[in-house]
Amino acid sequence: MELRTTQEERLFREKARTWLEENVPKEPRPPHGREANDHDRAWQRRQFDGGWAGLSWPKEYGGRGLPLDLQLIWFEEYARAEAPEATNTLYVGLNHAAPTLIASGTPEQQAFHLEKILSAENVWCQGFSEPGAGSDLAALRTRAEIDGDDLVVNGSKIWTSNGHYSHYQELLVRTDPDAPKHKGITWVIGQMDLPGVDIRPIRNMAGGDHFCEVFYNDVRIPLSSVVGKVNDGWRVAMSTLGFERGTASMAHQIELTQFVENLIDYARDNPGPDGRRMAIEDDTIRSRLAAARAETSALKAITLLSISRARRGDAPGPEGSITRLFHTELMQRVHRLAYDLTGSGGLEMEGHRGWSRQYLEQMRQTIAGGTSEIQRNIIGERHLGLPRQPVIAKGA
Amino acid sequence: MFDKFITEDAREIVDTVARALQEALPLDRLSRPDGGLAAETGFWPELLALEWPGVDLPAAIGGSEAGAWTETGIFREFGRHLLSPGVLAVTLAASVAQEGGLPDLARDILKGQVSPALAVPLANGWAGVIGTGDLLLLAGEGGLSLHRTRPEELATAWAFDDTLGAARIRLDPATALTSLPPSAQSRLRLLRLVAAMQNGIAEATLTLSRDHAATRQQFGKPIGAFQAVKHLCADMAVRTAAAGALLGEAALDGADISDCAAAAMTASTAARDNASATIQIFGGMGFTAECPAQLYLKRATLLELVVGGKEGLQDEMLAA
Ligand SMILES: Cc1cc2nc3c(=O)[nH]c(=O)nc-3n(C[C@H](O)[C@H](O)[C@H](O)COP(=O)(O)OP(=O)(O)OC[C@H]3O[C@@H](n4cnc5c(N)ncnc54)[C@H](O)[C@@H]3O)c2cc1C
Numbered sequence: 018m019e020l021r022t023t024q025e026e027r028l029f030r031e032k033a034r035t036w037l038e039e040n041v042p043k044e045p046r047p048p049h050g051r052e053a054n055d056h057d058r059a060w061q062r063r064q065f066d067g068g069w070a071g072l073s074w075p076k077e078y079g080g081r082g083l084p085l086d087l088q089l090i091w092f093e094e095y096a097r098a099e100a101p102e103a104t105n106t107l108y109v110g111l112n113h114a115a116p117t118l119i120a121s122g123t124p125e126q127q128a129f130h131l132e133k134i135l136s137a138e139n140v141w142c143q144g145f146s147e148p149g150a151g152s153d154l155a156a157l158r159t160r161a162e163i164d165g166d167d168l169v170v171n172g173s174k175i176w177t178s179n180g181h182y183s184h185y186q187e188l189l190v191r192t193d194p195d196a197p198k199h200k201g202i203t204w205v206i207g208q209m210d211l212p213g214v215d216i217r218p219i220r221n222m223a224g225g226d227h228f229c230e231v232f233y234n235d236v237r238i239p240l241s242s243v244v245g246k247v248n249d250g251w252r253v254a255m256s257t258l259g260f261e262r263g264t265a266s267m268a269h270q271i272e273l274t275q276f277v278e279n280l281i282d283y284a285r286d287n288p289g290p291d292g293r294r295m296a297i298e299d300d301t302i303r304s305r306l307a308a309a310r311a312e313t314s315a316l317k318a319i320t321l322l323s324i325s326r327a328r329r330g331d332a333p334g335p336e337g338s339i340t341r342l343f344h345t346e347l348m349q350r351v352h353r354l355a356y357d358l359t360g361s362g363g364l365e366m367e368g369h370r371g372w373s374r375q376y377l378e379q380m381r382q383t384i385a386g387g388t389s390e391i392q393r394n395i396i397g398e399r400h401l402g403l404p405r406q407p408v409i410a411k412g413a
Numbered sequence: 414m415f416d417k418f419i420t421e422d423a424r425e426i427v428d429t430v431a432r433a434l435q436e437a438l439p440l441d442r443l444s445r446p447d448g449g450l451a452a453e454t455g456f457w458p459e460l461l462a463l464e465w466p467g468v469d470l471p472a473a474i475g476g477s478e479a480g481a482w483t484e485t486g487i488f489r490e491f492g493r494h495l496l497s498p499g500v501l502a503v504t505l506a507a508s509v510a511q512e513g514g515l516p517d518l519a520r521d522i523l524k525g526q527v528s529p530a531l532a533v534p535l536a537n538g539w540a541g542v543i544g545t546g547d548l549l550l551l552a553g554e555g556g557l558s559l560h561r562t563r564p565e566e567l568a569t570a571w572a573f574d575d576t577l578g579a580a581r582i583r584l585d586p587a588t589a590l591t592s593l594p595p596s597a598q599s600r601l602r603l604l605r606l607v608a609a610m611q612n613g614i615a616e617a618t619l620t621l622s623r624d625h626a627a628t629r630q631q632f633g634k635p636i637g638a639f640q641a642v643k644h645l646c647a648d649m650a651v652r653t654a655a656a657g658a659l660l661g662e663a664a665l666d667g668a669d670i671s672d673c674a675a676a677a678m679t680a681s682t683a684a685r686d687n688a689s690a691t692i693q694i695f696g697g698m699g700f701t702a703e704c705p706a707q708l709y710l711k712r713a714t715l716l717e718l719v720v721g722g723k724e725g726l727q728d729e730m731l732a733a
Contacts, residue, residue, distance in 0.1 A: 151696050153631040176697040221700055222692075222707035224575065288536065291724040292554065299724075357722070363714040364533065364541040364579050366571040373573050377707075380692050381700050388696060390641035406639065 037098035049225030057105040061137035096275035103268035110134040110141035142183035144174040161190035180229035204250035206242040223377040335399040342392040345382035415661035427486035448576025466504040474519040492613025513591030558592040574711035604673035611680035618687040652683035674729035684713035
């Protein structure tokens with residue numbers, strides 16, 4: 018892994034720093050709701066107009082085609098400038114839908130959607146999970162029947178993040194109920210305002226309403242919206258998930274590193290939970306901070322490794338699950354530490370810099386996008402080659 | 414140990430309270446706009462008839478002297494049924510008033526003529542108040558103290574647990590009606606009752622998780638068939654057993670501060686960890702406001718704060 022700093026990298030870093038200093042929004046991001054979505058879109062639009070969106074996207078799709086190490090520098094500067102959280106209501110569009118369309122979409126789909134995702138003109142959500150199909154995603158039952166040039170969709174999805182703010186969704190439907198369960202699924206672009214789509218927000222434990230239940234009643238979607246082939250949706254979907262579990266969370270990881278540095282600064286300047294001395298002098302806090310710094314360094318090192326792998330052109334593999342598991346559980350530990358540092362957590366939601374709310378928000382990390390237990394299964398079975406956990410094969 | 418050694422009389426009272434709570438205060442009350450507080454306080458007069466809040470307080474102030482086992486058992490039910498920390502505030506305020514030489518006030522509290530709320534110290538001279546009331550019981554490192562307030566002095570904040578209120582106030586220690594040192598009997602009571610409520614939370618979340626693991630199916634099986642889930646449940650059972658054993662120790666005659674601190678510390682960890690595991694076991698459902706798991710987590714967190722967090726109990730644990 019060569020990590021020499023080149024002249025090009027230095028210049029890029031300077032430019033990024035200057036631009037961020039001048040453009041990062043001064044007002045804090047609203048914690049949730051439509052205001053948060055508006056804020057995310059305005060900020061993404063500003064990055065797009067400034068030429069800072071889609072840095073590592075291929076040029077032919079509206080990106081800048083830069084190597085991943087420059088992308089990484091951007092994320093570092095981004096975190097340093099305390100720019101708004103990169104994982105926001107545009108995450109699905111930027112990190113799932115767009116890579117999927119780039120990998121498997123038709124030229125028409127790409128021409129129509131990609132730039133609108135990058136400029137935040139369109140917000141996307143992910144309609145994968147169903148009440149009966151969470152960890153066992155391939156058990157999904159939302160039915161789509163071909164009728165002329167359309168698919169006619171009936172069923173329901175759940176936990177659709179930002180469904181109520183979205184224009185489009187990545188929708189997984191069952192097109193062949195008789196095929197083995199992984200074989201009868203189709204990946205289709207669903208428009209959220211089609212007749213027959215009914216979206217109901219669900220309140221979450223951190224006080225927001227970011228995810229939804231979505232019902233489909235005879236919703237007609239043109240067959241031209243299918244991505245990949247009919248009944249080939251499982252493969253299309255797995256390429257997107259692989260992407261999420263791989264390098265897409267880089268920005269988030271760097272934010273975490275910055276957050277740990279903020280905690281260390283805070284602990285130097287503020288009394289600890291026992292109120293008797295500065296937090297950093299409290300041995301338990303001290304050792305947790307030290308561990309957090311070491312672990313975020315490890316996370317960064319793992320990320321760099323996967324970047325150099327990606328540069329060799331390897332597709333993200335099961336080791337993405339290692340990064341993801343380490344990352345999500347570390348996030349929970351770090352936010353628990355932040356919570357413990359403030360002393361007043363448990364009483365006020367916003368409290369000190371919103372750290373209490375963040376502690377609650379982080380509970381999602383080990384559930385959404387594949388639970389920790391599922392990640393451990395993947396690591397054990399696909400990475401280490403251990404025997405598969407016995408499951409009742411329902412036609413699989 | 415708690416369930417093994419609780420006396421027949423105590424068990425009878427506790428079971429009656431448990432049945433009454435089950436019927437009158439089902440958990441779905443908490444999704445009402447007021448967080449179910451009206452339903453709960455509306456039920457307090459009936460609880461009064463069932464010996465709370467003076468169950469282990471002297472007859473001279475209107476208590477019924479039914480003993481620590483009964484009181485502990487009742488508060489464990491309160492934790493299980495997610496009663497607000499207001500129930501803790503009432504019993505403890507009466508206990509502090511009585512111990513601090515204010516029997517008239519103690520009597521008024523037990524009659525329900527004063528409405529106490531719990532408060533914890535925050536940085537820079539502020540105190541954080543759970544809910545609202547006209548008498549604050551400040552539980553801090555320095556011990557316990559009672560303060561009169563008017564509700565309009567409270568600056569409300571966005572509560573971590575939105576089924577309860579949260580507010581801030583500046584409390585001047587010089588204006589306390591009475592103050593007790595950390596070694597006071599009332600502080601032992603606080604630790605024991607928090608331990609009891611946390612045990613209720615640990616047990617309730619274990620039951621929720623177990624039931625969900627036995628019924629929710631993925632990959633054609635109940636998720637409890639997967640070791641990853643089964644072991645999460647097993648760990649919950651172990652934590653719950655340890656917390657329950659220490660609760661029994663804390664309810665014994667002659668239990669000292671370190672017994673009560675050990676019970677509060679262990680039960681708080683069990684409650685918090687069990688609630689977190691429950692969220693995980695419920696998957697997406699666990700992250701919703703509708704799922705009680707998150708309320709158990711928030712209550713466990715809040716109760717831990719009331720006993721001063723883990724740090725607050727270190728000295729007691731290491732004193733002797
Ligand atoms: C905040 C949040 C946002 C989300 N956003 C979206 C979204 O935008 N779009 C979308 O489609 N979905 C979304 N999801 C859904 C998410 O992908 C699912 O919640 C997740 O896959 C788990 O499924 P489940 O909720 O049905 O839980 P279940 O699958 O029922 O899991 C329950 C428990 O059983 C365990 N378990 C299940 N199977 C096994 C096994 N084989 N071995 C060991 N343990 C197992 C799980 O780990 C978990 O602890 C979101 C979820 C959350 C919490």
